[in-house]
Amino acid sequence: MRIMSIVGARPNFMKIAPIAHAIEKYRTQNTGQNIEHIIIHTGQHYDERMSHSFFKQLSIPEPDINLEVGSASHGIQTGQIMQKFEPVLLAKRPEVLILVGDVNSTVACALVASKAVYNNGGPLKRPVIAHVEAGLRSFDRDMPEEINRVLTDALSDILFTTEESALTNLEKEGIPPGKIHFVGNVMIDTLIHFEEQARKLDVLKKIMSENIQCRQIGYSDSSSPASGEFPYGLVTLHRPGNVDHPDSLKPLLDCIAEIAQRVPLIFPLHPRTRNSIERFHFQAFYNAKNLIITDPLDYLGFLALLRRARLVLTDSGGIQEETTYLGVPCITLRENTERPITLSAGTNYLVGNDIPKIIRTAFAVLDGRCKKGGIPPLWDGKASERIVNILLDKSREF
Ligand code: UD1
Numbered sequence: 066m067r068i069m070s071i072v073g074a075r076p077n078f079m080k081i082a083p084i085a086h087a088i089e090k091y092r093t094q095n096t097g098q099n100i101e102h103i104i105i106h107t108g109q110h111y112d113e114r115m116s117h118s119f120f121k122q123l124s125i126p127e128p129d130i131n132l133e134v135g136s137a138s139h140g141i142q143t144g145q146i147m148q149k150f151e152p153v154l155l156a157k158r159p160e161v162l163i164l165v166g167d168v169n170s171t172v173a174c175a176l177v178a179s180k181a182v183y184n185n186g187g188p189l190k191r192p193v194i195a196h197v198e199a200g201l202r203s204f205d206r207d208m209p210e211e212i213n214r215v216l217t218d219a220l221s222d223i224l225f226t227t228e229e230s231a232l233t234n235l236e237k238e239g240i241p242p243g244k245i246h247f248v249g250n251v252m253i254d255t256l257i258h259f260e261e262q263a264r265k266l267d268v269l270k271k272i273m274s275e276n277i278q279c280r281q282i283g284y285s286d287s288s289s290p291a292s293g294e295f296p297y298g299l300v301t302l303h304r305p306g307n308v309d310h311p312d313s314l315k316p317l318l319d320c321i322a323e324i325a326q327r328v329p330l331i332f333p334l335h336p337r338t339r340n341s342i343e344r345f346h347f348q349a350f351y352n353a354k355n356l357i358i359t360d361p362l363d364y365l366g367f368l369a370l371l372r373r374a375r376l377v378l379t380d381s382g383g384i385q386e387e388t389t390y391l392g393v394p395c396i397t398l399r400e401n402t403e404r405p406i407t408l409s410a411g412t413n414y415l416v417g418n419d420i421p422k423i424i425r426t427a428f429a430v431l432d433g434r435c436k437k438g439g440i441p442p443l444w445d446g447k448a449s450e451r452i453v454n455i456l457l458d459k460s461r462e463f
Contacts, residue, residue, distance in 0.1 A: 072105070108131050115336070169209070194223070195221065251448045298374055300379070301377075303335035311347075372393070389440070398418060
């Protein structure tokens with residue numbers, strides 16, 4: 066069986082890593098099944114910190130081909146991926162195409178594969194499209210990712226889900242239940258695999274030694290971050306709805322600066338957010354008291370900080386899940402979430418951009434008034450193995 070996987074943007078890398086490792090395990094176990102795995106990187110993200118560092122740290126095999134599309138508007142980026150991916154797909158002729166998540170690379174490759182036909186010695190066929198993290202819905206069509214999710218699911222033949230809400234959503238959209246498989250969460254597979262390594266890292270010390278503001282914050286090497294004596298929160302912000310317009314970004318930055326007065330906040334800046342801060346001349350924010358701005362962090366560094374954070378403020382999708390697994394309080398700066406299990410069973414709070422509510426929730430969490438949360442079903446480190454098993458079981462039909 067020839068499997069092709071697509072990666073493009075940062076959140077894809079931690080999802081494809083455990084799948085690549087599970088496939089490799091089957092290859093080396095000599096199961097009698099001949100599996101070939103081809104990885105294609107679209108190049109949607111391309112910086113060392115947004116892409117290459119993840120391949121190295123997560124031991125993802127080097128991509129066989131990089132389409133090098135880079136940044137552009139949605140139409141141009143999606144179109145370029147389609148244009149460059151089609152000849153690659155037709156040349157490599159995989160039986161199965163694995164797509165993860167909801168970025169532009171995901172939907173672009175789904176569209177190409179859904180109309181491609183070729184033969185591998187038998188009759189002409191389309192590749193089987195397998196979507197990992199299917200069925201998540203924010204019901205907010207203003208989010209580019211929601212469009213990507215709905216379209217990719219509609220075009221997929223096998224839909225692997227992470228939580229129960231996904232099955233309901235897909236059934237409502239008319240996807241036959243036989244195509245849907247509840248397997249758990251591949252991103253949590255990666256977290257479980259790397260948690261021990263992250264535990265040993267003293268990233269805080271490194272960040273503090275590089276940041277002149279740490280002296281104002283009262284951090285010193287003897288603060289012993291490894292023992293958790295130095296409290297801090299972690300912030301990430303990159304959704305276009307939050308950062309692309311000054312009227313949405315400014316109140317959020319002011320609110321972050323206010324929460325930093327209570328607890329030091331570490332804020333690794335996404336390139337989109339840094340561009341906006343500079344374009345709107347909000348650089349004064351960088352000097353806010355108790356605020357530590359860094360470049361985007363690598364996977365292990367971020368995980369090390371996440372594990373020990375007193376609270377997390379974010380608009381990311383994946384971080385809502387990681388904090389739920391780790392039992393760290395997460396305040397989500399969005400009006401909706403496509404991951405409702407993190408609210409009902411986890412440690413997530415949905416606060417939108419209601420500034421008083423964000424501050425109230427953050428202070429309550431810091432005062433110790435927060436939900437305990439638990440780990441959702443099948444978030445057990447074995448989702449990727451389940452995925453590969455299902456693909457192998459079904460391979461006679463491909
Ligand atoms: C993309 C995904 C989003 C995901 C996010 C994670 C879509 C529609 N969006 O958003 O779902 O949560 O990735 O990061 O696919 N840039 C760099 N270096 C890079 C990549 C980007 O500097 O390696 C800058 C460029 O200025 C670019 C901007 O970041 O214009 C935004 O990148 P883009 O890939 O368009 O979208 P993201 O906001 O990263």
